[in-house]
Amino acid sequence: MSLFIAGFIKSTVFVSIFIVFLLAVKGIFKNKINSNWNFKMWYVLLFLMAVPLFPADFISLPFINKIGTAAAANGAYYGTQGTAAGITAAENYLANDFYVSVNKVFTEDFYKALGFIYLIGVAVLVFVMAKNYIKIRNILKLSFEPEKRIKAIFNKSLEDFGIKRGRIKLIVSDNVKSPFLTGLINPVVVFPFSYGGLSDDEISYIMLHEIAHYKSRDIINCFSVCFFQIVYWFNPIVYIGLREMKSEMEIRCDRLVIEKIGRNNAKSYGLTIIKSAQKGVFEPRIRAYAAFGSDKSLLKRRIEGIARISYEKSRNKIKSAALFFIVFAFGIFQIPFAFNVYGFNEYHKAENEKIVSEDLSAFFNDSSGCFVLYNPQEDIYHVYNADYAKKRISPNSTYKIYSAVIALEEGVITPENSFMKWDGKYNTFDSWNMDQDLRSAMENSVNWYFNTLNEKIGLDKTEEYLKLIKYGNEDLSGNSNFYLESSLKISAIEQTKILSNLFNGEYGFDKENINAVKEAITVDEDNGKVLYGKTGTGNINGKNVNGSFVGCVEKDGKEYFFAVNLYSPDDATGANAYNKALEILNYMGIY
16 A cells, blocks of 8 residues: 555656646637537547556566556655664674665555555545436436426437437425436436526526537546546645536537537526526535536636527637647556556566475464575475565665676676775674675675676666566666665566576676675585575664565575575574574475
8 A cells, every 4th residue: 555655656747747738728728729629628638537546567568568667666766775784793694784774764554554545535535426416316316207298498408409308307496406417327307496587598498408418428527537536635736626527518518519509599598507506506515416507606607608608610620639649648658657556566576487386384484474485407496475576675785786687788897806995984783884795795795895886887787687687676766875775676586586597697697707706605515515695674763674685595506596585574584584494495305
């Protein structure tokens, strides 16, 4: 839920931008847009408002995926890497687990709280709409058949719009102040009993207006407006846009009626609207029906619109169509940004992998996590907690394996010379406050060393490499700290496969560079067995959120690639993941 809320809030910004643009276009070309094309612009908005309700990977178009992920991470959190640090060590731990806390203003707990507030708002509005629905149902139950005169006028109005009798039912009620059309499946025009004293022409105008709503499918439009009023209840710009849409819906029907009765009768039609307004309007804020009457704010606009109605020239229709397609194009441009990109590629689908489930619950006890062992000789993944093993999380310091190999491939460092002088800036850990080479930087997980490598490589070149090796979601939009609880994410299953490909030369990298990285991440050698690996700990605002250990065991000429992820707050450190991996590998007879 927190991921959805985070993405939804960001997405609504772009929906709001489109609404402002749309209202500006309508304001500038106020009297120059053909009414049909003018209203069609609202359908672009309705579509765009539906977009954030789906995760980005609902659509697989490359341009949406690329732009969407960039938009996601740039708005993901507003914060920077902090200076608070923690360290956890195990007695038999040979690969040090140094990590720093990433400070974020908008944490997962923050978004959970927002989600709770959001759902309360939705629940309140659903209750209001349900209450209005029940009220309308009671009105329909207490209604009665119209007298013959009113029924005849209604039937004549149906004929004027070419609608067969029986398609729409007419009833009379003494519990409503103004006429309206309701019913998505079985449409009904509700005619107030108090309107029975109107002239035949006035009643005809009212009937034509409600039938125009039916002809224009405005009941569907009303339901759509209700739905989005509820979904976007917190956004005043969306509310303004939807209110304007409802207003134009009435004005469009006024135009359709005048096309039927003729411009000579426009004044009489306008006076009928005014007379209806004087009787009162039954119009809840959230309503799924189309009414004839209007409140004072809309009444003036409708009368002004009726006064200037003229039959539109074909030239205006062409210009209006062109303007519509400009609005449409701008709406299409907003789609990649409006997608709920926080859910984008959150899980690795693992559609082609051969996965064998393993019961390793005894090793995890009360802690939450997963274990993956990839056997490239058999191309089989032995997995505990497959759902979490497919979930993409921040790699944190485990990414430094690839930071190193890319730097070697680009010549930023070489196997013979990976030395980097300390800049003298104080760090929390003493082992960081000295000159480094690749081996020492990897062993002590020295952030400044690898951040310098990443900076020299550049984000564009890094992205090329991540696409080549298919590293998780390949998203670097978190900028310099993209691998530390930011935009870049990868699953445990992907970690094992990519490391296997790296060790076995699948990417075409220089063998000396691969060997240099292997040497840098060598944790232990014993009796012909070699253990490679790198830890990573995710810490946000001083709270551990995940701990990882990714590596390989070479034994008897075979390789076994593994990954452990822990996400219980009490257990989520790279050091604990390391210990967990050793226990399981020993149990499996691998190490």
